Amino acid sequence: MDDQSIYTGTVEGVANAAGKEKQKKQKQEKGGAEGGKGKGGKTIGKIIGIAVAILVVLVLALNSFFTIKEQEQAVVTTFGVAKAVTEPGLHFKIPFVQEVRKVDTTIRGISIGYNRESNESVEDESLMITKDFNFINVDFFVEYKVSDPVKMLYASKKPDEILKNIAQSNIRAVVGSYDVDSVLTTGKSEIQAVIKEKIMADLEKQDIGLYLVNITIQDSEPPTQEVLEAFTAVEAAKQGKETAINNANKYKNEKMPEAEAKVDQILQKAESAKQQRINEAQGQVARFNEMYAEYVKYPLITRQRMFYEAMEAILPDLKVIIDSGSGDIQKLLPIEPLNGTDATGASSQKAAEKTASDGTGNADKTETEGN
Numbered sequence: 001m002d003d004q005s006i007y008t009g010t011v012e013g014v015a016n017a018a019g020k021e022k023q024k025k026q027k028q029e030k031g032g033a034e035g036g037k038g039k040g041g042k043t044i045g046k047i048i049g050i051a052v053a054i055l056v057v058l059v060l061a062l063n064s065f066f067t068i069k070e071q072e073q074a075v076v077t078t079f080g081v082a083k084a085v086t087e088p089g090l091h092f093k094i095p096f097v098q099e100v101r102k103v104d105t106t107i108r109g110i111s112i113g114y115n116r117e118s119n120e121s122v123e124d125e126s127l128m129i130t131k132d133f134n135f136i137n138v139d140f141f142v143e144y145k146v147s148d149p150v151k152m153l154y155a156s157k158k159p160d161e162i163l164k165n166i167a168q169s170n171i172r173a174v175v176g177s178y179d180v181d182s183v184l185t186t187g188k189s190e191i192q193a194v195i196k197e198k199i200m201a202d203l204e205k206q207d208i209g210l211y212l213v214n215i216t217i218q219d220s221e222p223p224t225q226e227v228l229e230a231f232t233a234v235e236a237a238k239q240g241k242e243t244a245i246n247n248a249n250k251y252k253n254e255k256m257p258e259a260e261a262k263v264d265q266i267l268q269k270a271e272s273a274k275q276q277r278i279n280e281a282q283g284q285v286a287r288f289n290e291m292y293a294e295y296v297k298y299p300l301i302t303r304q305r306m307f308y309e310a311m312e313a314i315l316p317d318l319k320v321i322i323d324s325g326s327g328d329i330q331k332l333l334p335i336e337p338l339n340g341t342d343a344t345g346a347s348s349q350k351a352a353e354k355t356a357s358d359g360t361g362n363a364d365k366t367e368t369e370g371n
Contacts, residue, residue: 059095066091066100073149075101082150103149107213110164112171113139114218127223128172134180139218142167142199144210151209159208163199166206167215170198180222184231185238188217 067090068074074085077099085091093100109116113126126137144163146152152159174195178187196215203210222231295302 064092064095066093066102068102071104071106073103073105073146075103075149075153077101082154084148084150101153103146103152105146105149107143107145108160110142110144110160110167111139111218112142112164112168113137125168128175130175130180130183131177132179135223136175136180136183136220137223138171138175138183138220140167140171140195140215141218142215143213145213146209147211148209151207153209156206156208159210162206162208163203163210163212166202167195167199170195170202174198181234184220184222185235188220192217 066074068085068088070088072088074091076083076085076093078094078097114121121137121139123137126139127135128138129135142163156162174191175183178191181187183191192215196212199212199215203212291302291306
């Protein structure tokens with residue numbers, strides 16, 4: 001080989017060695033970059049995993065508790081088995097295993113015969129026939145609430161519709177047993193009570209978890225204007241009757257105390273007169289007994305004294321006519337004066353007193369002689 005060939009081979013070897021060294025460095029740099037990239041990817045994956053785990057924990061925590069308000073109850077279903085939770089407050093459940101359905105236990109309402117939102121009449125529900133074959137429009141309002149949330153949710157598909165159908169059935173049956181006058185005026189309270197009792201009995205049989213609170217008649221009126229006017233006139237007459245009765249009772253209540261006072265006054269006067277007569281009679285009886293006691297002691301004197309006392313009471317007003325029997329002359333004793341004065345009264349009284357004294361003296365003399 002010549003020198004030029006040796007030189008050329010040496011140069012090529014050095015060039016190849018330099019190229020290999022360069023390729024080796026490039027490979028090392030490339031490997032380092034890929035290694036750094038792999039480490040960064042592992043860090044991001046860890047962060048994402050931690051975030052997902054935290055999210056899962058939060059979801060499980062949020063689904064593990066539920067709150068029941070004061071006017072609520074809940075139904076917890078575990079593998080198809082339902083259980084009622086009635087205590088208000090915070091409660092625990094197993095996430096994704098137990099399902100919770102809350103039920104409002106406040107009083108609800110159903111309108112029958114009219115639309116609550118528009119207040120328009122629903123004739124298919126309100127028009128009814130009474131016992132005396134009269135048509136009438138009657139509107140009702142039904143108030144109810146949930147008594148058993150489990151039965152309300154699972155015993156029937158639409159418990160509200162069932163309650164409305166039960167109410168309509170009993171309303172028509174009861175209204176049909178009363179006359180139109182009772183439905184319009186005087187029998188509303190009784191009708192409501194009977195309907196409520198029947199609905200509660202049917203709800204107990206159906207056992208759908210609802211409880212009837214109350215049912216009221218909102219309005220009742222005849223279906224036509226002419227009939228309405230007639231019933232309005234009848235109602236006005238009844239109110240006039242009630243007004244007259246009330247006025248009469250008011251007048252009676254005003255006059256009764258006065259009449260009772262007069263009656264009491266009359267009774268008191270009668271009682272007083274009665275007592276006075278009794279006292280007088282008792283006094284006369286006592287006087288008679290005294291006189292009788294004296295009479296028993298001195299019968300002749302007492303008899304004469306009684307005779308004179310009687311004459312003293314009779315003679316002053318007595319006119320005596322003396323007739324001789326011949327028919328010619330009549331004398332009137334005592335003789336009345338021509339001037340009309342009562343001059344003879346005093347003389348007659350004096351004569352009677354003189355006669356009495358003379359009689360007393362004679363009686364004393366007779367008694368003395370008798371003794």
